[in-house]
Amino acid sequence: MKSQYPIAFAAALLTSAVSAQTFQRLGTCPTLGCVFPPDQADFLAGQFFDVRLEVHAPQNGSEAIGLPPDESFTFTIAKGDEEGVPAAEYFQIDEPKLENWTFSWFEDLFAKDAKTPSVVDVRAKAYRRVALYEAGEYTATLTYNNGSTTKATWLVRDLEEERKTKNIVLFIGDGMTTNMITAARLIGHKTINGKYQSKMQLDQFPVLGHQMTHSIDSFITDSANSASALYTGHKSTVNCLGVYADSSKDPFDDPKVETIAELFHRLTGGHVGIVSTAYIADATPAALTAHTRDRSQYPHVIDSFLNGNTNYTWTNWTGPDVLFGGGAENFYPSALGGETYKDRDYYLEFADKGYQVIWNKTALDAASTSERALGIFTVSNMAKWLDRNVYKTNLNQSLSPSGDETPALDQPGLKEMTLKALEILHERSGDKGFFLMSEAASIDKMMHVLDYDRALGELLELDDTVKATINQLKEWGCDKETLVLVTADHGHGFDVMGSVDTAYLAAQNVDRKKRSAVGTYQNSGLSQYINTGNLTYTDSNFPSNWDPRYTLFQGLMADPDRRETWTVRKHGPREPAVETEEDSDDYVVNPEDGEGGILLNGTLPVSNDQGVHSLTDVPVFAVGPCQEKFGGVYSSIDIFFGMAECFGLARGKAE
Amino acid sequence: MKSQYPIAFAAALLTSAVSAQTFQRLGTCPTLGCVFPPDQADFLAGQFFDVRLEVHAPQNGSEAIGLPPDESFTFTIAKGDEEGVPAAEYFQIDEPKLENWTFSWFEDLFAKDAKTPSVVDVRAKAYRRVALYEAGEYTATLTYNNGSTTKATWLVRDLEEERKTKNIVLFIGDGMTTNMITAARLIGHKTINGKYQSKMQLDQFPVLGHQMTHSIDSFITDSANSASALYTGHKSTVNCLGVYADSSKDPFDDPKVETIAELFHRLTGGHVGIVSTAYIADATPAALTAHTRDRSQYPHVIDSFLNGNTNYTWTNWTGPDVLFGGGAENFYPSALGGETYKDRDYYLEFADKGYQVIWNKTALDAASTSERALGIFTVSNMAKWLDRNVYKTNLNQSLSPSGDETPALDQPGLKEMTLKALEILHERSGDKGFFLMSEAASIDKMMHVLDYDRALGELLELDDTVKATINQLKEWGCDKETLVLVTADHGHGFDVMGSVDTAYLAAQNVDRKKRSAVGTYQNSGLSQYINTGNLTYTDSNFPSNWDPRYTLFQGLMADPDRRETWTVRKHGPREPAVETEEDSDDYVVNPEDGEGGILLNGTLPVSNDQGVHSLTDVPVFAVGPCQEKFGGVYSSIDIFFGMAECFGLARGKAE
Known part of the structure; x- marks a missing residue:
């Protein structure tokens, strides 16, 4: 036998x-x-x-x-x-x-x-x-x-059970690397003879760390798996939210691990807030409450925010105080074109549990800070900072969160959402404290489509949000009892190598000659995003000119086929590659992107229409109680253990 | 008028x-x-x-x-x-x-x-x-x-004059970024289910910082200018060594600034050591003593090591205790094909001032630790770790430091040079203390030619050298009185995005199909550099297989035309592009590089045969006295001020 x-x-x-x-x-x-x-x-x-x-x-x-x-x-x-x-x-x-x-x-x-x-x-x-x-x-x-x-x-792990911080605010710049921060600083802050005249908020953090983002079974991660590592202390497989991947077909039977939000809520009664500029069922917010090996189970994710995990007996969960983001299509039922769990209306589901339901910035500003709040501001991902502040006509799309196909013109940004979330959590949590996760999601989304300008705009908005948060905490006298962390979940292989004389590039007829427009080393010169133009915004430290003659020679290493002009896309986010025919999975240069630019063949499989994540360790910035736990180089899971120890969540025996 | x-x-x-x-x-x-x-x-x-x-x-x-x-x-x-x-x-x-x-x-x-x-x-x-x-x-x-x-x-700056450290060892990984460290870790250290089973020495430093590398008048720097910023506290212009660039033709009349080596020597009588794997007249070592706006004044640089600046009255300088590296062609006179200051024999010049003159590893090992030492081990840059340890036949070139055109087979690596330098400095400096700069130069040089394997080999050798240095300092009981810094002078836009099935790539006939060999996200899998093969070396934590079937999908953003196979170059460093005809300044794909690979047009001006530097902030790792001064984010010049304050070099009045 x-x-x-x-x-x-x-x-x-x-x-x-x-x-x-x-x-x-x-x-x-x-x-x-x-x-x-x-x-x-x-x-x-x-x-x-x-x-x-x-x-x-x-x-x-x-x-x-x-x-x-x-x-x-x-x-x-x-x-x-x-x-x-x-x-x-x-x-x-x-x-x-x-x-x-x-x-x-x-x-x-x-x-x-x-x-x-x-x-x-x-x-x-x-x-x-x-x-x-x-x-x-x-x-x-x-x-x-x-x-x-x-x-x-x-x-x-042998961790102290004593609680050291009342609150934690965890900012995630999705896909944000040190390279991108350097580039954002260059376009948003002025130098005189090499000395910056203003500082990014990130540059003022006392403690800096690097975390390794690799998956458990592959060295490149996606945002589901990496968020799970940050929130649970367990690295997992690409596409997994709060579970290890087993081999069964059922996406909901995989072995779960409890998240920082669930632990904090179950053990201390602490209050939780979730903010993202993505559709809110996206991986980074989803990984706080959802448990599935398939991140695209959006209806399940939305239900888990409200009701926790209902497939198996699990942890005590009664919903966050704050849930702000995009992705209305998973809140309204199929009659309006949505897709929800059991075709329910989740605006009603949340309202039934005492949530204020908010659909625009005006209502957000006016919302009560003493009641729980659901704020869904658009179908799909929220509008980018660049479109909300500079190229505003791009907001004219049928994306109203109501599902009525009117435009979602009155959208808040990350800062407005985060500050409102802080107000609600601060008022409601009392001595229980709060945990707020706030994600600048479109750094990643715009890097994916090689739209460097929009990505850097999102990064500057994140920095501006962090600054406003720290100022608010100080104003309340809460800065000494609130740990503020800013990190990323993975990188993109991005850097800046010089400048581009876009006038010269446009004036040449041959690709090999167009390349002469690139200036490296001493020919990179100074940033013309700050030194020219006169755009002004409510917020400081954004470029005064997004469309200077001399732009950044910047990009990713791994790309689809594309054409580069290194100029801002004024008509909305970039779409570098398109399919040769419907469903062919064969992407070529988009004839409507980068006209007059240099034609570049990609290195990614031709089934890719956008860039991919990279390996690089990502930065961690920490200030507040326990900040010293976040210096040096460590694994992504150590962010979870650092937060859990700072909150005092270890339990040496069953309750 | x-x-x-x-x-x-x-x-x-x-x-x-x-x-x-x-x-x-x-x-x-x-x-x-x-x-x-x-x-x-x-x-x-x-x-x-x-x-x-x-x-x-x-x-x-x-x-x-x-x-x-x-x-x-x-x-x-x-x-x-x-x-x-x-x-x-x-x-x-x-x-x-x-x-x-x-x-x-x-x-x-x-x-x-x-x-x-x-x-x-x-x-x-x-x-x-x-x-x-x-x-x-x-x-x-x-x-x-x-x-x-x-x-x-x-x-x-208002700095304390009290000395806080006896010694400083400054390691510079030329062109080294966080992204490269992440890649080197992946090929040199084993993971089990996402947990590294060994740590890089860099990953064990208690303090991490980021420094901004931009020039004073352009945002991309070269190694001369950036080294000057690190050593003098003054950012300058590309190609400048220890001077600001004026507009005159004379490369030696530009306004000088005193370097950390000069200050330490003049004010305290401290001993200085200079080690590099580059030709020793190259920018990073040169910037310690040379003052010129033209880094290519190699004969002047070599003379400055020995005699200091002789064009104008300047600082007191009597030569380093240790000068180890390559670049013999600037030591022997023109009769042997060299180029030196006033056609002198600098082996004799150094010997006349009491230096042992050393030409190979055997002599280095045997050298006295009580006398000053000049060690020049090859013409041009030193051999790479990969060629010294794996592809050894590549050492058969006419590069003997004697100038006799025999091969330089017996070359030390960065570790052997650095440890010998430490022994000499430790013995000779007594209570004066020492400053040692040790440069892993070919991280940069190999990234320039897109030879990622050799670059990562050099980075792993740097890490191995740092480890050996810290162990040696501990053995002597000097670790508490020695500040060890590891940083870089600038970056290259490099990252890893996945893996490549090189067998599959080689078996395809069409570029667009070859691209299917690239595996991203979950398809990146695990590092096969450690998990396959059986190469062993004296040093641990290097790949056990440099030529696995599944390699890293890695690269730079800004390139010349080239062909990518993502495989190790076994016959020596890579040469991606060649001129179409002699002196045409028009570089195209080298027909002898990357045969069978994917043809990729570059983005750099066609006069480039290699990659260029990038903008990204670079990491700083610190341990020892004053380590706390090097956390967080700051300018490259703050490295100088941190070291100067730690050495207590500020002087409130003239002596």
Whole structure:
């Protein structure tokens, strides 16, 4: 019988088979026995999580070893050097039922071209809503296939339970790198002979750190996975919100981990605010309350903001005090063209639970600071700072949050949303304190479409928002009891290499000659965004000219096909590439973008119409209680543990 | 008469005329009256500097106002609110003689194409080797053209004179960015489920900062200018070493500023060491002792290491204890093909002053630690870590430091040079202490030629060197009295966006299909540089496989034409582009580089055969006495002031 193959032989096969890279059978599970949370996971003492076990029986391909699916695997947990205890006994819960499914994958691009998938038969179990309380190292052992084992070393970090801060404000500049901050500073702040005459707020933070953003099973992350790492202390897989990815088809059965918002709310009764310039079901806000391996489950995300996780018994959650952003299409029902959970009207759902429902800046300004508030200001992503302040006719689109297809002309910016959120949280939270996450989402969205001007505008708006926040906290006398963090979730490979004489570029007829318009080193000169023009705004430290003759020679390393003019797009966000024909997945230069520019072939697969995320560590700026925990270089998960320790959320025993 | 034009009219012309960007009449001098050091300059109390004054009379072009050159300009200096005093009186020196010259420039690229230069007639003076001792603000006023003024506000920083550290080791990773550190970590250190199993030494520093690298008159810097900022506290112009750039033809008459090495040596008798993997006359080492607006004055640079500045009375300088690097061609005379100052043999010059002269690693290892040492290990730049350790046959070139055209096979690396330098400085400096600058030069040089593998190898070698340095200091018990700084002088726009299946790329025939080999996000997978292969070295934490099937999808934003395969160049450093014909200044893809790769047109002017520097702030890592001065975000000049204060080099009065 095949099941009698010697163990050593099977083990040898397992180690040699794992060459998958572009595609993986299942991230974090290189062997045929899978434990989630996997080896090297860190936990906050008392943090809820699910355990998922899988045993894989590859039916074909390089990993097939001819064993049938093992249905009698066992799983134990051992604290330190102690003897392993069966998990159900350890967690004092019933032994979960056995599950089974199959899935398929491609071992590499050649297999994909040849349409030869590898099929895997799976047996699985899930232990739901457990926790580890005692600090220290644990060994979780899955035993399967007649004695093969997968061991996971888990660490419950030994953190002080004493609370050190009353409030935390976490700003996330989505996709924001140090390179982008440098560029934004150059266009928004004046230098005289190399000395800046004003400072970005970020440049005034006393503590600077770098965090590593990589995923658990790939070195480039998306915003779902990276937000989950920041909020839960668990790195995961691309597209995951608050779960590890298992191999089942169901996007809601993956093993969950409790988030900072859930922990803070459950353990302290603290108040939570969520603000973003994206559609609010987008990954960075969603990861605070949603638990799914598929970030595009928007209706589920919106429901989770209000009702928490309802698929399984989970944490206590009664909704945030503040939820501000875009994405109206997931609030109104299908009759208006929306898509919501069970086709409900979520404006009504929120109103029924006591939320003020706000649709524009005027109403936001007038809103009560003593009641909870839902502010949804547009369909899709919110308008960019550049369009709200300079190219205002671009707001004339059918994006009203009501769903009536009128324009959403009266949109607030990140600053207005954040300041209102602070007022509500400050008034409502009393001595419980608050946690506010505020995201400048379109730094990322505009870098994706190579619209550097709009991206840098969003970054300057973030800096302006941080400044206003710190000033507000000081005015209230709350700055000593509020930790303010500003960081990002990942980067884009962006930098500035010089200047472009756009008049000279436009006057040339040949691409190779157009390139002479680029000035590097001494020919880069000074920023003409500040030194020319006379635009003024309510807020200071934005360019006085977005359209100077000499612009920045800037860009990304990885692009779709595109044409570069290095000039501001006055008619709205850039669209560098378009499909050759409907649904062809073959993108070429957009004939309506960058007319007269230099034609550049991309390096990304031609199925890409935009840029992608990059590897670089991203900066962390900290001020307030516990600021010293955020200096130096560390993993993204350390942001969670730093915030959790500062809030005093570790629990050495069950309540 | 033209000289009777009303002042207000002339002033109005001056402000409107300054639109120059790609070219400037003279950096830091937008008006027609020039003061160097210019407005906004900061000084260390007691630091020597020269003052240069120029009055410009444009003969044609947009700035011509028909005034003859003013020969009766005056210059005063005022402390705080005090009355201005003529400079010669203030500094108690003779009034310098009037100088005159003309120069020409192009106002923009159109003028350059049309060959219509603008000519400027100049009258000038220079006040040599002066200093300001009292902390506070000064106003330097140049009055010219019948009452026009150029005012410079100068600040002498108020720094403690008490010495806080005995030694400083300053590591410079030339061109090193946070993005590159992230990439090097990925190929040199192993992760398990997203958790690194070893740390870079840089990741273990307690204090992290960012410094802004921009030039005084352009936002992109070169290594001369940026090194000068780090060493003198004065930002300057591209190509300048320890001077502000004036408009005269003479590369040696520009106004100087005293460097950290000169100050430390003059004021404390401290010992200095200089180590680089570049040719040692290159900008980063040169800026410690040379003063010229033209970094390519290599013979002068080598002489300055030994004899200091000899054109004008300057600072006391008697040579470093240690000078290690490449660049033998500026040590042996023209008979052997070298180029030296007055055709002298600088091996003999150094030997005459008591230096051991060392030509290879064997001799370096055996060298005495009680005598001064000159170690020159190759013609040109030193061999790269990758060629010394993996592709060793590439060392077979006619580069012996003797000049005899045999190969330089026995070269040390940055670590061996740095450790020997430390031993010599430690033994010789006694209670005087030492300053060591150690440069990983070829991070920059290999990024310039898009040779990412070699660049990251150099970065890992830097990290390994920093580790060995800290261990050595601890072993001696010197770690508490030695400030260790690691930083860069500028960046390159580099990042990693995913992985490349090089087998799949090579198997495709069409560029657009080759692009499918790129894997982003979840398809980036894990680093195969550590997880495959079995290369081992004396040093840990380098890749175990430099040539895996799945490589990094990495690169620069600004490139010459090139072909990308994203594979290691086994036959030596990369040469991406070549001239279409001799001296054509028209570079196209090198047919011998990247065969089978994706053809990519560049964005840089076609006269570029390599990449260029970028804007991004660069990281600063600090440990030891005064480490707290280096956290947060600041200007590159603050590195100088931080080191100077830590060494206690401010002097409130003349000695």
